[in-house]
Amino acid sequence: MIxxxxxxxVTYPGSQDDRDALWALAAVDADAVPIWHDDAELPDVDAVxxxxxxxxxxxxxxxxxxxxxxxxxxxxxxxxxGGLVLGICNGFQVLCEAGLLPGVLLRNExxxxxxxxxxxxxxxxxxxxxxxxxxxxTIVVPVKHGDGRYVPPPDLDPAQVVxxxxxxxxxxxxxxxxxxxxxxxxxxLMPHPEHAxxxxxxxxxxxxxxxxxxEAARERALAPxxxxxxxxxxx
Amino acid sequence: xxxxxxxxxxxxxGEAVERALEHLGFxxxxxxxGKVVDLDVQGDDEGxxxxxxxxxxxxxxxxxxxESYEIELHG
Numbered sequence: 001m002i003x004x005x006x007x008x009x010v011t012y013p014g015s016q017d018d019r020d021a022l023w024a025l026a027a028v029d030a031d032a033v034p035i036w037h038d039d040a041e042l043p044d045v046d047a048v049x050x051x052x053x054x055x056x057x058x059x060x061x062x063x064x065x066x067x068x069x070x071x072x073x074x075x076x077x078x079x080x081x082g083g084l085v086l087g088i089c090n091g092f093q094v095l096c097e098a099g100l101l102p103g104v105l106l107r108n109e110x111x112x113x114x115x116x117x118x119x120x121x122x123x124x125x126x127x128x129x130x131x132x133x134x135x136x137x138t139i140v141v142p143v144k145h146g147d148g149r150y151v152p153p154p155d156l157d158p159a160q161v162v163x164x165x166x167x168x169x170x171x172x173x174x175x176x177x178x179x180x181x182x183x184x185x186x187x188x189l190m191p192h193p194e195h196a197x198x199x200x201x202x203x204x205x206x207x208x209x210x211x212x213x214x215e216a217a218r219e220r221a222l223a224p225x226x227x228x229x230x231x232x233x234x235x
Numbered sequence: 236x237x238x239x240x241x242x243x244x245x246x247x248x249g250e251a252v253e254r255a256l257e258h259l260g261f262x263x264x265x266x267x268x269g270k271v272v273d274l275d276v277q278g279d280d281e282g283x284x285x286x287x288x289x290x291x292x293x294x295x296x297x298x299x300x301x302e303s304y305e306i307e308l309h310g
Binding site: 060064097103104106107151 | 244245247248251295296298300301
């Protein structure tokens, strides 16, 4: 029997998409378990998802306060040990503020909240989050955010850009929609794959990303000591 | 302390404020919107207090990638 990998979803005060993420992960065959923001230790999980929402009211800057929660510290330790971490929307903002991902997310260029399906180009299909996609494939996943304009650091390695908007909805530099860490075990993206796992929701393309993550988590559950280098940089 | 978007960082909020001021008939340019954080801090002297606030700015109050900060101390 193929084991079900266990994927944790952190709930912060103000998280909104945590339950959708749990549901969507279960739909792609994960044992999805909730993690409370106040828990300083993670349960025994093979991957962690930080969901969308407005953690701690997004006071000061988006994700700035969530960085200090005990669960975020535990997620940082987990990522440093090579654990798989996916940050969606507010989760992406938290990962940037926590220093697990480069860059920052600022107010949309239009100053408007955008809520619609967007097309994304898969720049890298060789990450644990995109292995079910083809390189260059276009997928449709919804965005819903007011602060999604990604500003990378000047020295961002282009090999860390995993997803780009086909039509930029928020003014992100270089149309960047998703970036991964240098080691490739952490991904942040503004679009919401958990809202696109069934054709009834308008698109099932988000399931490609989540199923990739679950597959990678399953491989790790089977062989936890392997795969120190998850992606090969282009350069 | 004052936090400002760094030069070269797009500030749509500043642009919107500028357009609104122009709408009111003011001739303005270069509007940028930042924020102010007022704090009470304890310190033996001004230098110690300033050093403390600088650490706060670096670690939390400003994001050094996109924001600059300025500290004003009032005894």
